Every structure is written in structure tokens, then in C-alpha cells.
Amino acid sequence: MKEALPTRRIRVNRRIETGVCLLLIILAELFAFNLAHWQTLGSTGYTADPSAVTPGPGLERQTDGGFKVSDPTASYLQTDFPPTRVRFAGVEAGNHWLEDSTARNLKVVNQVQVRVDLFYQGCSTWTKGGQGQVISYLPRSHYLRVKTLPPDCAGGRDRQVARSARLWVQEPIGSLIDIDSIGVNPQVPLDISPFRILTMAALAALILAFLPSWGLWRTRLDTARKGQRVAFWLLMSPVILWAATIFITSVSSFTHMEFQQPYSYTYDFDQYAHLADSLLAGRPWLDMEQAPGLRMAANPYDIPTRNRLLAQDQAPIYWDYVYYKGHWYSYFGVLPALLLFLPYRAVTSLFVPGGLMLPPAAAAALMLGPATILAVLFVVALVSRFFPSASLATTAICILVFLTASDLTLLWNRRNFYTIPVDGSFLLTMAGLCLWLGARRVERPGGGSTGRPSTRPWTVRDPLPERLLIQGRRKRVNGDGAQPCGSRQAACTLSLGRLAAGTLCITANLASRQPFIFAGILALPIFSREIGLIARSAACSISSWFRGKNAVPGRPPAGAAASFKAVAAVILPMATVIAPLLAYNQWRFGSPLDFGNTYQLTVTNLNTYRPPLGNLPTLIVYYLFQPLSFIPAFPYLQLSPAPMPVWQYTEPGVGGLLTLNPALLIGLAALLFPGIRRALRRHQVRGLTFTALCTACLVMVFDAWIGGFSCRYAIDFSWMVALVAICAICAATTGRPEQVTAAQMDGGHGGGRGRLNSGWAGRLIPVLLVLATLTGVFLTLIWTLVICQDSDPFTSSLVGSWVLCP
Numbered sequence: 084m085k086e087a088l089p090t091r092r093i094r095v096n097r098r099i100e101t102g103v104c105l106l107l108i109i110l111a112e113l114f115a116f117n118l119a120h121w122q123t124l125g126s127t128g129y130t131a132d133p134s135a136v137t138p139g140p141g142l143e144r145q146t147d148g149g150f151k152v153s154d155p156t157a158s159y160l161q162t163d164f165p166p167t168r169v170r171f172a173g174v175e176a177g178n179h180w181l182e183d184s185t186a187r188n189l190k191v192v193n194q195v196q197v198r199v200d201l202f203y204q205g206c207s208t209w210t211k212g213g214q215g216q217v218i219s220y221l222p223r224s225h226y227l228r229v230k231t232l233p234p235d236c237a238g239g240r241d242r243q244v245a246r247s248a249r250l251w252v253q254e255p256i257g258s259l260i261d262i263d264s265i266g267v268n269p270q271v272p273l274d275i276s277p278f279r280i281l282t283m284a285a286l287a288a289l290i291l292a293f294l295p296s297w298g299l300w301r302t303r304l305d306t307a308r309k310g311q312r313v314a315f316w317l318l319m320s321p322v323i324l325w326a327a328t329i330f331i332t333s334v335s336s337f338t339h340m341e342f343q344q345p346y347s348y349t350y351d352f353d354q355y356a357h358l359a360d361s362l363l364a365g366r367p368w369l370d371m372e373q374a375p376g377l378r379m380a381a382n383p384y385d386i387p388t389r390n391r392l393l394a395q396d397q398a399p400i401y402w403d404y405v406y407y408k409g410h411w412y413s414y415f416g417v418l419p420a421l422l423l424f425l426p427y428r429a430v431t432s433l434f435v436p437g438g439l440m441l442p443p444a445a446a447a448a449l450m451l452g453p454a455t456i457l458a459v460l461f462v463v464a465l466v467s468r469f470f471p472s473a474s475l476a477t478t479a480i481c482i483l484v485f486l487t488a489s490d491l492t493l494l495w496n497r498r499n500f501y502t503i504p505v506d507g508s509f510l511l512t513m514a515g516l517c518l519w520l521g522a523r524r525v526e527r528p529g530g531g532s533t534g535r536p537s538t539r540p541w542t543v544r545d546p547l548p549e550r551l552l553i554q555g556r557r558k559r560v561n562g563d564g565a566q567p568c569g570s571r572q573a574a575c576t577l578s579l580g581r582l583a584a585g586t587l588c589i590t591a592n593l594a595s596r597q598p599f600i601f602a603g604i605l606a607l608p609i610f611s612r613e614i615g616l617i618a619r620s621a622a623c624s625i626s627s628w629f630r631g632k633n634a635v636p637g638r639p640p641a642g643a644a645a646s647f648k649a650v651a652a653v654i655l656p657m658a659t660v661i662a663p664l665l666a667y668n669q670w671r672f673g674s675p676l677d678f679g680n681t682y683q684l685t686v687t688n689l690n691t692y693r694p695p696l697g698n699l700p701t702l703i704v705y706y707l708f709q710p711l712s713f714i715p716a717f718p719y720l721q722l723s724p725a726p727m728p729v730w731q732y733t734e735p736g737v738g739g740l741l742t743l744n745p746a747l748l749i750g751l752a753a754l755l756f757p758g759i760r761r762a763l764r765r766h767q768v769r770g771l772t773f774t775a776l777c778t779a780c781l782v783m784v785f786d787a788w789i790g791g792f793s794c795r796y797a798i799d800f801s802w803m804v805a806l807v808a809i810c811a812i813c814a815a816t817t818g819r820p821e822q823v824t825a826a827q828m829d830g831g832h833g834g835g836r837g838r839l840n841s842g843w844a845g846r847l848i849p850v851l852l853v854l855a856t857l858t859g860v861f862l863t864l865i866w867t868l869v870i871c872q873d874s875d876p877f878t879s880s881l882v883g884s885w886v887l888c889p
Contacts, residue, residue, distance in 0.1 A: 139158055173225060196214075367671040737794075759814050
């Protein structure tokens with residue numbers, strides 16, 4: 084009875100917490116997200132008849148309805164109304180070209196950028212009001228909240244009464260706008276959104292999962308449990324579904340993306356598809372046209388020379404392409420073209436003459452789906468190897484921190500040829516690290532059902548190997564045999580297949596996104612024991628050779644054969660990647676070490692440009708601590724410029740790595756405490772933690788010096804910073820490895836309980852970590868909406884319309 088009481092109390096707490104969340108969701112749906120409905124419930128409103136709307140000089144009324152933009156500087160619709168206080172504006176949209184716009188090849192804009200200006204009574208100028216995007220098939224986006232204060236003029240601020248409104252259409256010349264009229268203070272209808280409810284339910288479930296009554300803090304991570312495996316794939320199913328949706332929609336609606344305006348560069352976003360075509364044709368250069376004067380230019384990389392050619396309207400001059408000896412090339416890694424774009428062209432040529440181009444978005448989905456799943460598996464493998472007593476809550480925090488800090492949201496939302504090599508390298512790196520973490524194996528007692536030895540990944544609970552033994556070899560009584568691995572006499576072996584495959588993946592980064600090759604440095608702490616055994620075996624072999632005697636006549640020293648195979652399992656995969664890559668560079672540019680970066684036609688002449696070292700401190704501050712720039716309009720954050728003391732290439736950013744991810748700051752700060760460092764050493768992960776930290780700093784300095792500042796470049800090292808943070812988080816929230824017995828590790832069951840350090844620190848640390856993690860998730864969602872304003876306006880407008888944001 085005493086044991087049943089806490090269980091009953093937990094159930095009651097769960098019901099109360101669930102009920103509170105359901106109540107908050109209902110209240111938020113009915114009132115918070117429908118506040119505009121209740122504010123305009125009694126409003127009579129005013130909507131002008133379409134014939135009474137006055138178009139500006141930049142809009143031409145069409146005979147079949149709607150308007151055409153002729154001058155963006157004067158493209159507005161004006162309506163007059165009785166003096167009133169304006170809180171909302173409504174847009175009347177038509178369906179004039181809905182059915183035949185494609186057949187008639189009309190440039191109809193279904194997502195119209197608009198701004199509402201008001202003319203207040205007693206004033207002589209127009210005042211800017213709300214702005215947003217009107218989507219013809221999203222009725223809620225037809226209402227705009229007007230948040231503006233009238234200027235200081237006669238009667239303006241006191242009465243706040245407007246008498247005219249202008250709807251500015253911010254679209255290019257030639258756009259057909261399917262808008263009929265504009266009104267003020269319309270009655271906004273009640274909107275119940277199932278998608279919005281599901282989103283709130285998912286966020287509520289995330290918060291509930293970290294509460295004490297739901298048991299994640301008391302349940303140990305156990306990858307052998309069927310329930311945890313099923314839960315993992317259920318949680319990953321939206322990732323798979325989203326990747327499949329992006330692939331299908333991209334392939335079904337693909338159009339070649341090439342843009343060229345007079346007197347400007349040509350932008351072609353299918354660079355990888357052109358590279359695949361050139362490889363299929365057996366040539367290193369891309370079969371693309373070039374400006375007549377470009378071939379004859381003495382120095383085509385010179386900025387004044389290119390500007391002179393553009394002033395003569397010579398085209399095409401492709402932006403961000405490599406130009407070398409009269410031909411166009413791609414300086415991006417060739418591997419995605421070989422593995423995705425080339426096979427797609429070859430396979431589709433069986434059904435379509437000449438084949439089809441693979442859309443960059445489809446290629447990104449094919450890589451990002453597995454990459455996201457492998458990133459989660461990497462965190463699970465890391466935690467289960469070095470922190471076997473970690474709870475599911477700690478593991479969930481680590482997964483969220485790793486996913487948000489790795490900037491996967493940027494990759495998922497900017498699916499173009501710039502991110503393709505980053506997608507590929509992130510996938511390769513996660514796959515390689517997962518394979519490496521599982522390369523050291525421990526044999527289970529009794530073997531498997533087939534009679535072959537059954538193994539599991541080594542964990543910190545197991546003793547370190549004393550001799551190098553290759554997985555699959557038979558045990559020998561003497562010499563080169565299996566060593567005891569604890570009292571169970573189980574063999575600690577090295578899986579050559581996993582070692583070789585992981586090395587192949589990491590080395591393949593040279594053919595995709597080169598900075599990811601620094602991930603190979605992590606092999607030193609991961610295989611530190613094996614490296615030491617190989618070095619000792621090599622030293623014994625050299626010593627025996629010089630002395631001219633062996634322990635057994637006719638046999639090499641103990642461990643020599645295993646050491647040779649392990650070294651071969653590393654060198655051969657590296658040679659498999661490096662040798663063809665060097666030959667590819669020789670084929671293109673006449674030098675095996677020339678990757679073509681300096682021949683790129685971009686913002687500066689890379690042949691003469693030397694990055695200023697004085698910018699490094701500023702760039703590092705931007706990468707880590709760029710402050711958030713809040714705005715009063717949706718999505719409440721905006722991209723901020725990154726000015727430099729001396730010119731260097733930079734892109735606007737929304738915030739620094741540690742600014743957007745407070746949990747990273749907590750994890751890095753924890754390393755300052757001796758107790759955390761002792762815990763890392765006790766869990767045998769201190770070497771990996773500080774190696775990853777030093778490597779991340781190295782890559783960050785390299786990217787900042789060579790490339791400048793870009794959120795895309797931060798992905799090269801942000802995942803390593805996240806790795807450091809999650810090791811510190813686990814060390815702070817996980818007990819000693821001895822708390823999980825050997826029998827539990829072999830059986831995959833037993834215990835089942837995670838442990839949290841006791842005392843006030845053990846109660847405070849989880850609260851801080853959960854709050855920091857959820858804050859990082861929230862900021863990541865806002866960051867996603869900032870990106871979607873350009874990459875996916877529909878999603879941005881959909882979420883903005885939930886609260887009728889300006």
C-alpha cells in the first residue's frame with residue numbers, strides 16, 4: 084500500500100497537468116489566436132465597392148478584373164471612408180485568373196506583399212501602417228492589423244481618426260494582382276485551425292515530457308528496449324514524411340532556375356545538375372554559354388573588367404561559377420553530383436529523352452532526412468557509450484540541443500545549391516561518427532542464435548581492451564587472442580567494417596564540404612586505446628626486427644596482424660576517396676591540389692584578395708554572440724547586418740550561436756567547474772570533449788578568416804560545440820557509470836532507472852537545462868520563420884495570420 088500511494092499520486096498529477104495543458108490550448112485557440120474576432124465582433128466596418136476604389140498611377144485596372152503593376156513606386160489602391168479609428172484593414176481578393184492563368188501564361192501573383200498607409204484627419208501626410216502578405220487561397224491573410232500612431236498634427240494624436248487608406252502593392256513590374264478592393268475595420272471571422280491546435284499540442288507534449296511526474300528523469304536510456312526503439316521511429320516519422328513531401332513536390336513542380344536582368348550577372352541555381360551533365364558527357368567543364376568579351380579579357384577575375392562587360396550588357400556572366408581558360412566549372416564538391424544528380428539524370432533518361440534535372444530541393448530532402456535521423460542516433464550512441472546511466476530526459480535535452488545548435492533549420496529551409504555540399508557533409512559526418520562509436524565491440528556471453536558471437540557496442544562500463552582483437556576472429560589460447568573484458572571473459576573487439584566505413588564517410592567530406600574533414604580529428608580520442616595498442620605493437624615489431632628474434636619462431640609479434648588490418652582499414656578508405664579526387668582536380672585545373680576556389684566569379688577577385696586578420700575578433704564575436712534584433716512586427720526577430728572594420732564578405736544573421744542556444748552557454752560554462760571535469764574523466768569522455776572544443780575553435784577561426792561571416796559557414800563547427808555542451812550536460816546530470824551493472828548492459832534490461840545527482844544542485848540543474856533548452860527551441864522556431872519570409876512565404880504568412888500580425 085505504501086508503494087501504491089506514490090504511483091497513484093503520480094497518476095493524479097499527470098491528469099492535472101494534462102488537463103491544464105488542454106485548457107490552455109482551448110483558451111489560446113478561442114481567445115489568443117482569435118483576439119481579432121472578438122475585437123471586431125461588433126464592428127460594422129467599411130468596404131469600398133471595387134468601382135469606387137481609386138488605383139494609383141502605377142496600377143492598371145484590367146478588363147476582366149484585378150490590376151497590373153506598371154510602376155512599383157506608385158502602385159497602390161486608395162479608398163475614402165467616414166472618419167473612424169482604424170484597427171484592422173481588409174482586402175477583397177477575386178479569382179479572375181484562377182483557372183486560366185497557366186494556360187494564358189499570365190504572371191499572376193498569388194502571394195502579394197502589401198502595406199497599409201492611413202491619412203489621419205488634420206494631417207497633411209500619409210502614415211505607414213501595417214504590412215504583410217496577402218495570399219489568395221489563405222482567407223485569414225486578407226486581414227491586416229494596423230499598428231500605427233498618427234503624427235503630431237492638428238487633431239491627429241488626440242482623436243486618432245483616419246479618413247483614407249492606401250494599400251501599397253510591393254511587387255515587380257508586370258505582376259497581375261488579384262485584388263478588387265480594400266476596407267477598414269471589417270469583422271474578422273472566428274477561425275479554428277486544426278494545424279494550430281496540433282502545433283500547440285506538440286509543444287505542450289514537449290513541456291509535459293520534462294515534468295517529474297512523467298518519468299523521463301527516472302527512466303534510463305536503453306537502446307535494447309523495444310519500446311524505446313518504437314518511440315524513436317515514431318518521433319522520426321515526421322522527418323521522413325516531411326523529406327518525402329519536399330522531394331515529391333520539388334520533382335513534380337520543378338522548373339529550371341536561371342535569372343538574368345539587363346546589365347547584371349546571370350544567376351543559375353542548377354549548378355549541380357550542370358555538373359552531372361558534364362560528367363555524363365565525359366568532360367570536366369560545364370556546357371554553358373559565356374559573354375563574348377569574357378573569353379578575350381586579359382583578366383576576367385578583375386572586378387573593373389567584369390563591370391565594364393556588364394555595362395556593355397554582355398551576357399551571360401554567371402555568378403558564383405568558376406571560370407578557367409574559357410570554360411565554366413563548379414567549385415562545389417563533386418560527390419553530391421556523383422551520388423544524386425548524375426544517377427537521377429541517367430535513370431530518368433530511360434523514360435524521358437535526355438533525362439531530367441534533379442531539383443536542388445529534392446536532393447536536399449534526400450540528404451537532410453537521413454542526416455537528421457543520424458544526428459539523433461549519434462547523440463544516442465554518444466550518451467549510451469559514455470553515460471550508460473543517463474535518463475531519457477537527459478538524452479532528450481541533448482538531442483534538442485544538438486539539433487537546434489547544428490543549424491539544421493537553416494538547411495531545411497534554404498534548399499538550394501549553396502547548401503547541397505553542406506547537407507552532404509553533415510550526412511557523411513553523422514554517419515561516420517555513428518560508425519566509429521560502434522566500432523569497438525563487446526561479445527555477449529552465450530553468443531547469438533546462429534552460433535556466431537553476438538556483440539554490443541562498448542560502453543564506459545566495460546574495461547578497456549588490453550590487446551587489439553579484430554571482430555570475427557576465433558579466440559586463441561596463446562598469443563594473439565582475445566583478452567578478458569571483465570569477469571565475464573568477454574572479448575573486446577574492433578569491427579573493421581565499421582572502422583573502414585566510418586573513415587570512408589569522414590574522408591568523403593573532401594569531395595563535398597571540405598571543412599567537415601576536421602571531424603576526422605575526433606578519431607584520436609574515440610580510438611585512443613586502439614591507437615596506443617597499435618603503437619605498442621609497432622614498437623615491439625621494430626624492436627624484435629632489430630634484435631632478430633620473436634617470441635614464437637616464424638610468427639610476428641603478438642597483435643601485429645591485427646594492427647596491420649586496423650591500419651589498412653583506415654588507409655584504404657582514405658585512398659579510395661583522395662586518389663580519385665586528386666585525379667579529378669588534375670583533370671580540371673592541371674594540378675591535383677587545385678580545387679578551383681580562386682577562379683570563382685564572385686564579390687571580389689579571389690586571386691588577389693587577402694583576408695584581413697584584424698577582422699578575426701569581430702567575426703568570432705558575431706559567430707558566437709551576435710545579439711538578437713527584436714522588432715514589434717511578426718516574426719519579432721530580424722536579420723541584422725555584420726559590419727566589419729575592414730571590408731570582408733558577411734551576410735546578415737539573426738543571432739550568435741550561444742545567443743540562440745542558451746543551453747550551449749550552460750554546457751560550456753560547466754567545463755569551468757573542476758567537478759564537471761572530474762566527471763568527464765570518470766566517464767572517459769574528457770579527451771573527446773576538449774578535442775571537439777579545440778577543433779571547433781580551429782574550424783571557426785578558419786571559416787572566419789577565409790570566408791567571413793555566414794550562418795551557412797557556422798554549420799561547419801556548431802555541431803562540435805553542441806557535442807561539447809551535451810557531454811558537459813550529461814556529466815552534470817548523470818551518475819557514475821558503475822551504477823549500471825554488467826548484467827544490465829549485456830541483457831539490455833534491468834534497472835531501467837536513470838539517476839540525477841542529489842542535493843540542491845541536482846534539483847536546480849535540470850530546471851535550468853530544461854528552461855534553456857526550451858528557450859533554444861523557441862528561438863529556433865522564430866529563426867525558422869525569419870528564414871521562411873524569403874524561402875517559404877506561405878508558411879510565414881500562415882503563422883503570422885494566426886494572430887493577425889502586421
